[in-house]
Amino acid sequence: MGRFFVGAAQRIIRGTPLYYVWVVFLLIMIAIGIGAYVKQMRLGLIVTGMTSYVSWGLYIGNFTFLVGVAAAAVLLIIPAYLYDFGPIKDIVIIGEALAVSALLMCLMFVTADLGRPDRAWHLIPGLGILNLPRSMLGWDIVVLNGYLFLNLFIPGYILYKAYNEKPVNMKFILPFILLSIPWAVSIHTTTAFIYNGLAARPFWNASILAPRFLASAFCSGPAMIILLFQLVRYYTKFHVKNEALFKIAEMIAIAMAINLFLLGSEFFKELYSDTHHLSPLEYLYVGLQGKGRLVPWIWTAFTFNIIAFVIFLIPYTRKRFVTLNIGCVLIIIGIWIEKGMGLIIPGFIPATLGEVWEYAPTLIEVLVSIGIWSIGALTLTVILKVIIPIELGEFTRTTKMAA
Amino acid sequence: MSKEELEKSGRISELQDTRGSGPTPDEVEQKELIDRRMFFQGAAGVLATMMLGSCSWQEFFQNNFRRMTKGEIEQTVERLKAEYKQKYGKDFVVGTEGPIDATLFGYALDLQRCIGCRRCVYACVEENNQSRDPQIQYIRVLRFKDGEMDLEHSTIYYDPEEVPEKGHYYIPVQCQHCANSPCTKVCPVQATWTEPDGIVVVDYNWCIGCRYCMAACPYMGRWFNFAEPVIPADKVNVNTHYLGNRPRMRNVVEKCTFCIQRVRKGRYPACVEVCPVGARKFGNLLDPESEISRIIQTKRVFRLKSELNTQPKFYYFFSI
Numbered sequence: 129m130g131r132f133f134v135g136a137a138q139r140i141i142r143g144t145p146l147y148y149v150w151v152v153f154l155l156i157m158i159a160i161g162i163g164a165y166v167k168q169m170r171l172g173l174i175v176t177g178m179t180s181y182v183s184w185g186l187y188i189g190n191f192t193f194l195v196g197v198a199a200a201a202v203l204l205i206i207p208a209y210l211y212d213f214g215p216i217k218d219i220v221i222i223g224e225a226l227a228v229s230a231l232l233m234c235l236m237f238v239t240a241d242l243g244r245p246d247r248a249w250h251l252i253p254g255l256g257i258l259n260l261p262r263s264m265l266g267w268d269i270v271v272l273n274g275y276l277f278l279n280l281f282i283p284g285y286i287l288y289k290a291y292n293e294k295p296v297n298m299k300f301i302l303p304f305i306l307l308s309i310p311w312a313v314s315i316h317t318t319t320a321f322i323y324n325g326l327a328a329r330p331f332w333n334a335s336i337l338a339p340r341f342l343a344s345a346f347c348s349g350p351a352m353i354i355l356l357f358q359l360v361r362y363y364t365k366f367h368v369k370n371e372a373l374f375k376i377a378e379m380i381a382i383a384m385a386i387n388l389f390l391l392g393s394e395f396f397k398e399l400y401s402d403t404h405h406l407s408p409l410e411y412l413y414v415g416l417q418g419k420g421r422l423v424p425w426i427w428t429a430f431t432f433n434i435i436a437f438v439i440f441l442i443p444y445t446r447k448r449f450v451t452l453n454i455g456c457v458l459i460i461i462g463i464w465i466e467k468g469m470g471l472i473i474p475g476f477i478p479a480t481l482g483e484v485w486e487y488a489p490t491l492i493e494v495l496v497s498i499g500i501w502s503i504g505a506l507t508l509t510v511i512l513k514v515i516i517p518i519e520l521g522e523f524t525r526t527t528k529m530a531a
Numbered sequence: 532m533s534k535e536e537l538e539k540s541g542r543i544s545e546l547q548d549t550r551g552s553g554p555t556p557d558e559v560e561q562k563e564l565i566d567r568r569m570f571f572q573g574a575a576g577v578l579a580t581m582m583l584g585s586c587s588w589q590e591f592f593q594n595n596f597r598r599m600t601k602g603e604i605e606q607t608v609e610r611l612k613a614e615y616k617q618k619y620g621k622d623f624v625v626g627t628e629g630p631i632d633a634t635l636f637g638y639a640l641d642l643q644r645c646i647g648c649r650r651c652v653y654a655c656v657e658e659n660n661q662s663r664d665p666q667i668q669y670i671r672v673l674r675f676k677d678g679e680m681d682l683e684h685s686t687i688y689y690d691p692e693e694v695p696e697k698g699h700y701y702i703p704v705q706c707q708h709c710a711n712s713p714c715t716k717v718c719p720v721q722a723t724w725t726e727p728d729g730i731v732v733v734d735y736n737w738c739i740g741c742r743y744c745m746a747a748c749p750y751m752g753r754w755f756n757f758a759e760p761v762i763p764a765d766k767v768n769v770n771t772h773y774l775g776n777r778p779r780m781r782n783v784v785e786k787c788t789f790c791i792q793r794v795r796k797g798r799y800p801a802c803v804e805v806c807p808v809g810a811r812k813f814g815n816l817l818d819p820e821s822e823i824s825r826i827i828q829t830k831r832v833f834r835l836k837s838e839l840n841t842q843p844k845f846y847y848f849f850s851i
């Protein structure tokens with residue numbers, strides 16, 4: 129074990145100049161983020177743009193988006209383990225590394241949003257009180273931590289065997305792999321239910337919310353994975369077949385089609401019935417009572433999503449890396465807006481007694497968020513730096529490290 | 532909020548709206564100046580701030596009120612009293628009176644009489660030690676045009692020479708003490724619950740500040756202390772209850788408790804007492820002879836957003 133840590137540490141410390149630039153850049157961003165967070169801790173959430181009208185903002189928006197990214201790891205597990213779809217199998221572990229980083233960011237975003245993180249121990253069953261089965265937030269904490277465990281345990285086990293140059297005992301690990309599939313669905317569904325269950329907020333209180341969450345998660349998460357694999361392939365000897373990437377892109381097209389269909393259904397219901405439940409949607413897409421800070425954002429998201437959908441739908445553009453990558457970037461931004469601020473903020477507008485009170489994140493919120501994203505990116509970088517050599521068989525118990 | 536202050540600012544709606552809600556840009560800027568030094572203190576700073584910056588070890592490990600033993604409650608109350616004495620230079624009463632047997636508190640508001648004077652709003656602020664900066668007010672008096680009851684067309688920003696205004700009527704809204712309360716259901720740590728006498732309370736020392744309850748409440752019954760609450764020492768009310776109007780800390784949720792510190796001693800809530808036209812009625816729903824029960828039996832009553840099945844114990848009625 130000691131040998132492993134020494135070897136891993138050496139691999140993390142050594143790298144190309146570009147690697148050092150990247151890590152130092154992330155560390156600076158993290159330091160700034162921590163500085164901003166210290167200030168938030170000292171003065172209270174007053175340094176954020178949140179109010180008693182719009183009581184959740186950028187943090188919870190990012191949280192929601194990242195739960196989707198984490199859940200998307202199933203997309204790789206299903207075909208890879210169950211159908212033994214060759215090309216994907218090699219790379220599933222990297223997908224799970226992405227899931228782990230995304231989950232860490234989720235937990236940090238929730239913590240950043242908490243007014244009293246010093247009392248987070250109140251959430252620990254036994255020591256504190258976790259309000260189960262009633263609180264959806266309680267459930268979300270359970271399923272997120274369970275998912276984090278699974279995504280650490282499964283690749284951990286496989287890599288441990290690879291490191292020790294022993295075969296994987298599939299009988300032992302398969303039940304965990306099977307379990308992780310419904311679990312991935314559950315983290316995203318439970319997160320949707322946090323909002324979905326609130327009758328006070330008609331914008332969220334629609335049964336379509338959970339399915340839409342899943343559909344959009346299957347767009348953004350895999351898009352990130354396509355980009356990540358290309359980077360990994362470029363910078364290491366790790367091999368990923370084009371075929372696998374195109375397969376993932378195909379799945380994104382299907383998920384996006386479902387997402388757009390559900391959006392259309394939502395629009396029809398609200399527009400045709402034309403009740404007061406239309407107001408949040410109005411606020412989001414055209415503005416309400418002269419206020420419409422989110423309008424340009426949501427139309428950007430809408431346009432990006434449509435363009436990306438077309439790119440992924442047509443085999444010609446899907447199979448060209450230039451267009452494929454443009455599509456991925458567009459879809460990540462599009463879903464980030466739609467599922468982040470575009471979902472959270474209109475839930476609060478108009479407020480429950482009818483007022484239209486807008487929200488905009490402050491610099492502090494933006495810096496803290498960038499800090500958390502940087503911690504996530506650094507985590508991912510470090511994990512990949514260790515596990516890729518193991519996957520490649522370059523880093524095992526018997527490898528000699530240069531002194 | 533006085534009229535002059537509003538006019539000076541030239542931003543009537545915005546100024547009123549900062550009530551217990553968020554920072555004004557000036558506030559933030561000022562605070563940024565003071566705290567620029569803090570900016571790069573790093574991880575040690577976070578830890579120190581979290582652990583020690585705002586609270587003692589006893590406070591850190593303080594249990595949920597409902598799980599405390601008698602002895603623990605006594606100790607906590609003593610500690611709180613000492614804390615408040617230090618902060619405000621006054622001796623506080625921090626009551627822990629339990630619910631009265633065979634009592635379920637209910638409230639009724641006479642829309643025919645309410646003149647929209649907002650005296651209840653201010654009496655509530657004083658009685659319940661709400662933060663003056665940033666401002667928190669539990670009661671919102673909504674003004675409607677005659678012939679309309681659409682919340683989206685109502686406003687709290689009215690400031691006439693004289694109330695009531697012609698062609699308008701008023702609906703004050705505060706926590707409705709729902710029997711089927713979504714706010715207590717969603718709280719991940721049971722920091723908020725319904726007492727046996729029907730009062731929905733918050734344990735300010737147990738709340739983790741996630742604000743899920745605020746998202747769940749359909750009536751804007753909950754307010755968040757976005758900054759350290761400020762109450763001038765000469766304005767602070769020293770007759771408090773643990774689950775009610777004792778001074779709060781920053782980053783926790785608070786709400787109307789029907790003046791638990793008063794009603795459990797047989798007094799009326801402050802808003803009931805102060806209302807100049809007697810529009811506010813309060814009493815025991817379980818007693819068929821109480822005024823509140825008689826009103827519900829004999830008048831035309833309704834409850835806000837009854838379609839949500841929150842079952843408020845707060846009724847609106849028409850006296851004639």
Ligand code: SF4
Pocket residue numbers: 705706707708709712713714715731747748749750751752753786841
């Ligand atoms: S009005 Fe709001 S805060 Fe009061 S009990 Fe009902 S849901 Fe809870």
Ligand code: SF4
Pocket residue numbers: 717718719720721722723733737738739740741742743744745784
């Ligand atoms: S803000 Fe406090 S009272 Fe409200 S749900 Fe969160 S922990 Fe519970």
